[in-house]
Amino acid sequence: MKVRVNTFANLRDYAPAGKSSFELALADGASVADLISALRIPAAVQAVMLVNGRRAGAATQLNSGDEVTLFPPMEGG
Amino acid sequence: MYGWCGKALRVDLSLGKITSEPLDPNVARDYIGGRGFGIYYLSKEVDPTCDPLGPKNKIIMAAGPLTGTAAPTGARYVVTTKSPLTGAITCSNSGGNFPAALKQSGHDALIIEGASTRPVYLWIDGGRAELRPAEHLWGMTTHAADDALRKETHEKAKTAVIGPAGEKQVLFAAIMNDRDRAAGRAGVGAVMGAKKLKAVVVRGEGEVALADPAAFKAANAKYRDAFKAKTKDNPPPLRTHGTAITVVGTQSHGVFPTRNFQQGTFEGWESIYGETLTKKYLVRAKPCFSCPIACGRVTRIPDGPFKGEGEGPEYETVYSLGSDCGVDDLAALTKANYVCNELGIDTISMGSAIACAMELFEKGLLKESETGMPVRWGDGHALVALTRMTGMREGFGNILAEGSLRLATRYGRPELAMVAKGLDFAGYDPRGEQGMGLAYATSPIGGSHMRGDPAYFELLGVPVPADPHTWEDKPPLVAKWQDLFCVIDAAGLCVFFSVRYLVEQNLMVKPVGITELLNGATGAGYTPEEVEKIGERIFNAERMFLLSAGFTRKDDSLPPRITEEPMPTGPAKGMVCKLEEMLSPYYRLRGWSAEGVPSETKLGELGLLQRLKA
DSSP: EEEEEEEEEGGGGGGGGOOOOEEEETTTTBBBBHHHTTTOOTTTTEEEEEEEEEEEEEBBBOOOOOOEEEEEEOOOO | OSSSSOEEEETTTTTTTEEEEOOOOHHEEHHHHHHHHHHHHHHSSSSSSSSSTTTOOEEEEEEEEEEEEEETTTEEEEEEEEOOOTTSSSEEESSSSSSHHHTTTTTTTEEEOOOOOEEEEEEEETEEEEEOOOTTTTTTTHHHHHHHHHHSTTTTTTEOOOOOOHHTOOOBBBEEEEEEEEOOOOOOHHHHHHHTTEEEEEEEEOOOOOOOOOHHHHHHHHHHHHHOOOOOOOHEEEEEEEEGGGGHHHHTTTTTTTTTTTOOOOOHHHHHSSSHHHHHTEEEOOOOOOOOOOOOOEEEEOSSOEEEEEEEOOOIIIIIIIGGGGGOOOOHHHHHHHHHHHHOOOOHHHHHHHHHHHHHHHHSOOOOHHHSSSSOOTTTHHHHHHHHHHHHHTHHHHHHOOOOHHHHTTTTOOOOOOEETTTTTOSSSSSGOOOHHHHHHOTTSSSSSSOOOOOHHTSSSSSSOOOOOOTHHHHHHHHHHHHHHHHHHHTOOEEEEEESSSSSSSTTOOOHHHHHHHHEEEEEEEHHHHHHHHHHHHHHHHHHHHHHHHGHHHHSSSOHHTTTOOOOOTTTTOOOOOOHHHHHHHHHHBBBBBBOOBBBHHHHHHTTTHHOOO
16 A cells, blocks of 8 residues: 655655655555654654644554654644 | 842832842742742732733833753743733743843842833843933834944843834834844733833843752753753754744644634645745754754845845744745745844734734725735735834834734624734644643633643644644643743743753653752752642732733633634644633633632632732
8 A cells, every 4th residue: 555654854864765755655554653664763763643634653554545744743833 | 049139120210210129038939930920020019900001010021040040941031011912911931142141130020110201221230220311222123222232331231122113012012132032922012112111231240149059050961961862863853943843743733824714724834834944044043041952043035025134933923924824935924024023023913913904805804995005815025014014003004003803803803813812823723723722712811822832742742742633631731731831931941941851751741850950049949749839829820910900701712713613624624622611621620710710719729819819
């Protein structure tokens, strides 16, 4: 299945070709944790994870066509 | 005293008299400083029903025990007064270098009262203070006044000044310190203008004496090391891209206010967010005093119609002068930000008033014959022109200068002002962020995000995430965070560092690190629980001032757009803010009546009963 991934700030360092937004192919039934590991994001790097604009966790199951957003925790505005 | 200087300066502008007063050690202990001192003096000395622009109103400028020390982000001061925009209390907060200088001059607080008949400025040089004529400065921009004042006082002096907007009593005029930092909200600059006080200029080079230097140093090192360790793998987005990176969080959640809160997603967001700012206009990051983060932005627009240089924009400005006005031209909104800084205007209320005007114009309720130009969504040229006209109270700007609520009311549609208690919202749509709705509605100053900011846990994952769409869990969290923010604002710290490092990293945010630093500085021997209680005391004292000024439960409200019109687009599509459902449980757990009045039991528990009855 394919999902769309949006990455921001330092998390873009883990995007293929450094593009903020890209499509990623994952095995059916993959979770957010599988996506994080496919992008080789180290455990020490923190990310806020959203799936279709809702808060997700590492165990959240992904479906084909989902939009995943990853950004670092921020101190605010 | 340690941590505290033990001294307040009372400045009577009517008599031209300055007196030094000792700080009551019990008041210091019970209110900590900053925002706490603000409400202490305001509720003791100012009639809540007074005319905010009259001589009976006072301005309290207060630092905290950690201001001007080596504590991380010990850079803040708070300006407390009765707001001319809202009639409520306001307590605007700013960083930079002026607050540290104020403290290092040997003062915890300035109590500014009365009104001068001629323009003056206050010059504090260490232990000496005098009022000086300021006719020659009246009319100057904030930058020109800063240049002139440092030239005629001392090159190392720090300034807090008003620009033409404050002089002309624009109801949301700011007090600008260190040129581009703002005590911005709810018209503190207009109160200063009404008193004909152009500036406060301070040279302070003393050291703040600490009660237990070794313990203070150890606590300071511990939290600075924690920051270093965490940021090794996680470069702070606020340093790299400034607060405008926050657009990522709000846009992704569908709460990025767009076209006067008609939508929560903005199609042009990538043109105006932090990473674009970094690429196109960032010159350098700029920290406040003693800050390891450095979120401030020195920027330059090299060419084009909006050519200029200055500081900003921050996230709130990107929302207010950007998405909320449908403007996706980063140069235009940055230029409007520069104009706000130079004329001394709060960018949030400025953008919100223009957004409201744009909606009235697009609906045909406001005509070009009145505005003097088309005021259409997305028009960056109109944005900059209207900002300048507002600061100078010229043409239609004279109407905008009264703020969005008076504007919308004038054209028969008060519900189109996106305000709580008359103060414009920050850049978070409460339909997709339920806790923020409750925070806006119950903030003592009105629609502010900085009186207990639920965006941290609802959107930004700090210290840990909570679901932004649920409302049932929000009343206790909002109350807890409101009290915490009172503590941060009283201590003289910045929220940005505090919420990541100086509180327990769970939703209950016990102020452990803040307590350690306070104890090292003051020797007060606080427990975290006592410090939390002080936060609650400050919040309730502010509530009592508000109620005495005539506010009631019906003012703890949000416009129907937020509570009745479902969000049309994005991840929060279909949602409204469940304010009424949250309000009663919130009152109950605060120990307030169904009308939102703190009970005698609660006031007694907080030590407020006797004083408020007296």
